[in-house]
Amino acid sequence: MQDLLKNNVIASQTRLGALEPWQKRIFDDEIVPQYQRFIRDYKPSSEGVTVEVDMDGMKKYIAFFAPKALGVDKPSLAVVVEGAQGCAKCIEGLSAYKRIARARLERRGFSVVDEKTPARLRGSPVGELQLRSREMAPEELDSAHAGERHFEVTLKFKVEAAGFGGFKRDDRSELMEEDGVENAAARLLTDALVELGARVLAASASNAGGARDGLLLTLVGFKNNEQYEKARTKIADLAGGTVVERTMARGQAVLALRGARASKDLRSALANVQLGFGTMSVTESDDETMRVEIK
Structure with missing residues (x-):
């Protein structure tokens, strides 16, 4: 199983696009040795085992060059x-x-x-x-x-x-x-x-984009980066459009949702969403802002 997970992470390099030399070194010397950190989920399927690699996490991990x-x-x-x-x-x-x-x-x-x-x-x-x-x-x-x-x-x-x-x-x-x-x-x-x-x-x-932020969503209640990434991914899946992280502090993040569904529709979609480590629900919302808590 561990070889399968590691090979999926290695194969995911092509999905990151063309890498600069320093990014390739980080991928080979850091991401691959700690491949388990970049596995979001895996489960049995009709074709064997389906592995979900944390592409979003990897893109962030190789984004900074001083x-x-x-x-x-x-x-x-x-x-x-x-x-x-x-x-x-x-x-x-x-x-x-x-x-x-x-x-x-x-x-x-x-x-x-x-x-x-x-x-x-x-x-x-x-x-x-x-x-x-x-x-x-x-x-x-x-x-x-x-x-x-x-x-x-x-x-x-x-x-x-x-x-x-x-x-x-x-x-x-x-x-x-x-x-x-x-x-x-x-x-x-x-x-x-x-x-x-x-x-x-x-x-x-x-x-680069100069695009106007749509709905600003404040996410609170996550305890570590893994929980944050799972919650953020679920929000992106349910909201549609593009999710851009605006600010991040311990246990709280502000996300800009561009091209997402209307606030009232998103509020319904985010009602009592089970994450495995808690339940995500909307506690406050209007046409421009929303607060989502994990309990």
């Missing part, structure tokens, strides 16, 4: 990757991931600077990536997990740029003793890079 987006050749980005002192699991896990994180950023055209970079080569960083890990204190755990060891990996990522309004993301992942710190860090950075790409694509669509 020199192109920022208009600066090899802009520098400050990177801090560290585990808390006294936590061997934290230090070893993030040390293993630091090289991978650096490679991901360099493929996107950044010049990575860290504590080992000489001052004369640091320049003026356009942003910063922080990945930190620590063991959680016993009092931070609820009673159901008393006596267990839990760890936390946090991500803080920001890029200052006028072209697409800049970017900032804070995220965290809690894991148990048997989970890998490097795997948690990888997931956090992947989700951040998908969101960064979405921001660039939205700005590009706005600048």
